[in-house]
Amino acid sequence: MKTLEVSLGDRSYPIYIGAGLLASDHVGRHVRAGQAMVVSNETVAPLYLETLRNALDVRQLDEVILPDGEQYKDLATLERVFDALMAKRHSRTTTVIALGGGVIGDMAGFAAACYQRGVAFIQVPTTLLAQVDSSVGGKTAVNHPRGKNMIGAFWQPQAVIIDTDVLATLPPREYAAGVAEVIKYGLINDAPFFQWLADNIDALMAREPGVLAEAIERSCRDKAAVVAADETEQGSRALLNLGHTFGHAIETSQGYGSWLHGEAVACGMVMAADFSVRLGWMPRADADRARTLLQAAGLPVTPPDAMTAGEFLRHMAVDKKVLDGQLRLVLMKGIGEALVSADFPAQALSDWLAATCGE
């Protein structure tokens, strides 16, 4: 088992990575008082809830099982978590445990942030995407009909428990979506990791345990470093949004749940790379390497056929990366050299989108 630390002063917490952790005492040791509420969904609960329950020795252990899917990541579904906490009389010292993928982690974390103005929570991510990305760093949110993750909070967990065994049951498409975020760390600021991924992509896609564990650990380490440097995204943390502005536009326009988040991010990263090439900032060869690796992971690298430049721009204009009307994008100078920039002509973006997607 590996233990990493996310260094955030008095909000620091450990990430445990290893096989079989769900059945160990790692979750239970971070439940501070006698109450806990497991938040899970209809897909994950039948697989792993029993194992978790058996490993926990808590006076009052309740659960709320939500429908599965990004389309339920909304305020109405969030209310079901509050309803369960209230109905079972959970106090300010309760602990919310997120058992599931990114949607469950985001919703359980946001519920924990708001319930009685904030209670403890623990992340037990069961998808690769959640393990390497959303469970680490304290971003929680639900979607608004007009935009993704628009309503949320920064709320750090007490601990993140990553059991690599649970990935065995993950459907291939969801697994690939997680690999998109793994590749993202290489693209942002870790060229050696990118190269290692390029060398090991077949083993990674075959879920070879050693390669998988190393990929998760390096991803979490890269993410923890970025989060520690800029917890509430005043600056450099925005690099983690590589591919997300284009990606959110795809997700929003297609309806949540149609494209998986990681798929949209994969395509968004290719778009960010291509636009960086068009601006003359990044060598064509680097963009090609990024595209090739993402394709090797079975990820989509072209936007939906029917999506026009106008649609992209409309959805991108409400992205959180817009500061006072000036669109900022995460772009690239090369593999491992991402940057946040608004220093490009708006016209260049719309021209390039029109040429790529049609008007």
Place this chain on the structure above:
Amino acid sequence: MKTLEVSLGDRSYPIYIGAGLLASDHVGRHVRAGQAMVVSNETVAPLYLETLRNALDVRQLDEVILPDGEQYKDLATLERVFDALMAKRHSRTTTVIALGGGVIGDMAGFAAACYQRGVAFIQVPTTLLAQVDSSVGGKTAVNHPRGKNMIGAFWQPQAVIIDTDVLATLPPREYAAGVAEVIKYGLINDAPFFQWLADNIDALMAREPGVLAEAIERSCRDKAAVVAADETEQGSRALLNLGHTFGHAIETSQGYGSWLHGEAVACGMVMAADFSVRLGWMPRADADRARTLLQAAGLPVTPPDAMTAGEFLRHMAVDKKVLDGQLRLVLMKGIGEALVSADFPAQALSDWLAATCGE
């Protein structure tokens, strides 16, 4: 004009108190970027929104007008604020301005805490209760059908602008409800202020400007000191909840909006005092002084006729002051000597409630 400071490190902020501040530049100087969203209600907006708009020089100034009343302090109404922010494409640098009483301040503040994971906000309280209590200290929330203020956040404003002129239009019942919270500060830890209030209660109820301004200033100063010592209510801040556990039970059982919050707190403080006397902790004469002053302010000092001991206990059991099933109450040793305690027999509470309210 008076300026107080709430000392919270890098979240410190000023409270301005004076006549005519709504028409001054005090609000505008705390709007950091070009966008602002005023959140107000149907009662307050017709009276003061135009004045505020005229005083603000902001590139994009939008507004969302909510229905008036505690019964609308819920997630569904909160969504209207998010909808307005999204529809008008407000970015992460926007500022939410709460123009209204405690309900508006709580909802606008919570919306600001959650929108894009947190944007700036400014409190412009227009009721006495909001001016002396809810606008200061960063507590924001909406109600859950099963309990008051159960969903919320600690989110500090950039500034609190208290225009004493706006109290001229406040209905007498709401004004008295605010006086309940003023008296609370005397009861908690400021016996000299309690005595000053007893000496000046007629002038205060007549809204004599000098007395009113002093009452607001001393209340804000007392509250700011408590908040600075314990921002997120790990300990001593809970003293501010004097009367609130009994009061919330009254509000919840009667339906939000039937009793005003300050009215319920007034009755709750008398109950806390009476129970403290029953425990032998507080002299009878002090409880009588508290009751007499609250009555002189026109406030209710006995619980609703139809409310039984069982109802009180049921609602109190989900109060946020419950820690792991152990009910903690704010009780009193005397005027200006409140304390948080779970150090009383549960049976004593239920016996006393049964004797007071019937079973």
